Amino acid sequence: MEALERTVSHIRDVAPDAVIIGDAKRGDIGPSARAYAKAMFGFWDFDAVTVNAWGGSDSIEPFLEDPTRGVFVWCRGSNPGSGDFQDLLVDGKGEGTPLYEAMARACADWNTSGNIGLVVGATVPGQLAAVRSLCPDMPLLIPGVGAQGGELESAVRAGCDSKGRLALINSSRGVIYASPSADFASAASEAASRLRDSINHVLEQDGLGWLSS
Structure with a gap:
């Protein structure tokens, strides 16, 4: 602590x-x-x-x-077992609605002060794209890139809004544990810079980079 x-x-x-x-x-x-x-x-x-x-x-x-503090609500996890419950169909109408989509819709309704975001894993790009479609103007915190196997390019394209924004892509272990040696601080800095550059590269490819806006 x-x-x-x-x-x-x-x-x-x-x-x-x-x-x-x-x-x-x-x-x-x-x-x-x-x-x-x-x-x-x-x-x-x-x-x-x-x-x-x-x-x-x-x-x-x-x-x-x-309203000045942000709240990211866990919507669809990046871990393998998250689908055990979060992908369950819950409304009983037709094919049903996945529970994570019901959560996303509820959060959109609760977001009266504009300070709610959602946590959706990079390991499930299909679900990530679905949440972005349901909540086009909400920030998404996207874990799972790197150690958990999430693919960065898919996460950027599925998670960003139409302007290439509102996605916070996280790679905790990939940065924190970039090196087990005494150079851990510089290695972490380099890993974070590589992640930033890789994200920006995808955005630039799609004409959505910071210099393109």
Whole structure:
């Protein structure tokens, strides 16, 4: 916990405009949810957090109260077992609606302050594209590139909006564990730069790069 506190403090010092996301996937009800929100935004001072909303709207309401703080709701995981439940058909009409799509639609309805995003894995590009189609104006946090096997090019093209924006593509282990040796800091920096350049390359190919806008 001390290391986390020092990390957040360091980022605030050297990159004050950087957005810090607390990937905690908090999910509970009532007073517990409120306490979690207070800790994540009040104590840790994260700009945004990830939450588990499978307990329903009241499980994330405390996180949404401050419109200046972002809330990324777990919608479709990158892990192999996430489809066990998140791909289940739930509405009983015709072929049914996958549960992750029902979650995406619910979040779009809850997004009255414009501070909700969704977590959707790069390992499931079909589902990622479906969520983007349902929520064209919401930011997507996209884990699973690299160590989990997600393909970057597919993630960029399926996850970005029509302007090539609103996708935060994450490669935690690919950056943090870029080197097991004493050069871990420089190796992590290089890995992050390569990821950024690779994302921008795909966008440039599609005429959506930062220099093209």
